[in-house]
Amino acid sequence: MSNQTPTRESRVSRTAAMALMFLLAIYFLLPLYFLIVAATKPQGDLASTFGLTFSHFDLFKNLDTLFSRSDGIFGRWALNSVIYAVLGAAVGTLISALCGYALAKFKFRGREFLFSVILGGVLVPTTALALPLFLLFSATGIVNTYLAVFLPSIVSPFGVYLARIFTAAAVPEEILESARLDGAGEFRTFFSVALKLLTPSLVTIFLFQFVGIWNNFFLPMVMLQKESLFPITLGLYQWNGQTARAPLLQESVITGSLVSIVPVIILFILLQRFWRTGLASGSIK
Amino acid sequence: MSNTVTRIRLAGVVIAAAASTAGLAACSSPTPSGDASAAAPAAACEPAKGNVTLQYWNTVPGMDQVVALWNKNNPNIQVEMKNISTDQYGIIGNALKAGKAPELAQVGYDQLPSLRTQDAFVDASACADAVAAKSKFVPWTWSQSSFGDTGVFAFPQDTGPMALFVRSDIFKKHNLEVPKTWDEYAADAQKLHDADPNLSITFFDPNNAEFFNGLLWQNNAKMYGYSGDKWHVTVESDQSKQVAEYWQKLIDAKLVRTDLAHGSTPMYAAYQKNQIASYIGAAWGYSMFRDNLPDQSGKWSIVPMPTWGSSAASGDWGGSTVAFMKGNTHLYESVKFNSWLNSDPEALAMENKLGGLYPAATAGLELPALSEGVPYYNNEKIFDVFAESSKNIDTSFAWGPTQKTVNLALQDALAKAAAGDGKLTDAISAAQASALKSMQDLAIPAVAGN
Known part of the structure; x- marks a missing residue:
């Protein structure tokens, strides 16, 4: 009797939890589902058919239109997004790791103050920095270049914060000591020892950065004027502004939105095993 | 949606104001439009000695192909275009205040007076071709882009x-x-x-x-x-x-x-x-x-x-002009391009097909594409109705x-x-x-x- 009660309770609560999560999953996936459905429709069916059911399956025709529009400018935007996001996230992660490692493993005067300042940086929304950055960059003359979007993208106070926390947890002092005893310099210690231990957490930082840059809209909008430098977000926005004159652009905006989330999904699927390793290695301790 | 847009516009305005040290000065001395004497004196209209590159900003889908056609046929007057549909007036405003306005920019009829108040245009009436262009356009469009014939500040492009x-x-x-x-x-x-x-x-x-x-x-x-x-x-x-x-x-x-x-x-x-x-x-x-x-x-x-x-x-509902912007030192070439862009049948046909523009030029109203029946509308000649409508628009508005x-x-x-x-x-x-x-x-x- 007393044995059964907890199992029944747990079954009830488990069912409730599952039901809640199921509902949440539907809630979160519904817009995605809508996007997939809408991307398969011809323009004429967008308003005239129910949004959540398929009508004509025109996905491949839509993709063809999307990539051939204006001499394939969408492909260019996609490439730009990849350049900004992959390079920006890679360099940004490295910088975050170096900073976080230094803050976690070296004792120096003003360390906590510096860390507080960086934490303060987490509180400042990047949107608020777009204006001062624009003024700085227009004074230096790099507005409307790749650098104007790339340079701000590699800075991430939140990444530094995460790197410090992760380093403190995942890199034992003893290993660093022994590396130093074996004659490794500080950089060698960092790159050959600490970086390997940190890999799972760096993947997390990389993903955060990647998604942040991939979805960034305001900064490129402020910085860029040349169409050929646009990332996907800004390009789609520009098309969306022209739908009154060219209604068929709307279908390309929708198909383009679907295409633009594919790389992010792929990246998450590819990198999630690193995440698991990170969690597992924590549990052994 | 409209909230976001407003916020973005606002940000653009803030940036515009801050981006230029001259911003405030420019705002505090508005030139009332419609007053011929207060307008900037008509600039000279001399052909340039060598090759010229003009900047032309617009929001028209497919305009890059029209410009490419011009560039192919006019090696001496090259045009670089930029699509500014993300924030048309924000971008133009920024450029004006930074003193980096393009030679030509797309401006809607209803925004012409406000930009003129900010001294955004040059008067191209020193160019004989610019003044003579009057006869090429539907009367009300010319009336609005010349501010009642007080100069030539823009050529009409399309109407609604x-x-x-x-x-x-x-x-x-x-x-x-x-x-x-x-x-x-x-x-x-x-x-x-x-x-x-x-x-x-x-x-x-x-x-x-x-x-x-x-x-x-x-x-x-x-x-x-x-x-x-x-x-x-x-x-x-x-x-x-x-x-x-x-x-x-x-x-x-x-x-x-x-x-x-x-x-x-x-x-x-x-x-x-x-x-x-x-x-x-x-x-x-x-x-x-x-x-x-x-x-x-x-x-x-x-x-x-x-x-x-x-x-x-x-x-009329909507429509734009292509304006001669402040700082334009190549008026002669700008008038040539602007005139071709907005009254040449081939250019107009492309703009109509790619960008959906309904021409402001009277010649444009007789384009083959605009005199045929449209299948969707029972093969009715719908553009005849719009052409007739165009003639019945009050010119003094x-x-x-x-x-x-x-x-x-x-x-x-x-x-x-x-x-x-x-x-x-x-x-x-x-x-x-x-x-x-x-x-x-x-x-x-x-x-x-x-």
């Missing part, structure tokens, strides 16, 4: 002459003739609604000041005038009140829907479900229905706007120097009225007050009434 889109099958089903006057239109609205409570004759989007202005324009409502060194604000007039009262009656009787935003998916869905029997639109709207409601092919006709009196009159602010005030009040808080005539009064206040704020001399 208004007309009535009718679901002829619905009208036929209910044994109704296509309405010719607004009175008939209101009577039909009642009959359709009586026959089927789910059926409305049209919708009234209170958040679309441009549309409402088009209706006012059709009724010869003169909103602004300039004489004696000051602006005369007559937004509130018998004509504008007549339009407001008319629509108020339709709204009160629930004969028109007020819950649909123009161009939105719900709007198309309502048309798809046969809940709305007509659409008051402009020339550029023909492709909206063709592309979004392909199932209704053959059911639509386009007829002239219902009239207030017995004589035909129409209004003028926009104000703070049109954007006034439009926002108008929309706010229209939306309130549509929600039952106040009347549409209150919106007219609000727009009148906003016009006077906004000009006062910029130290532009203005008085109410003639």
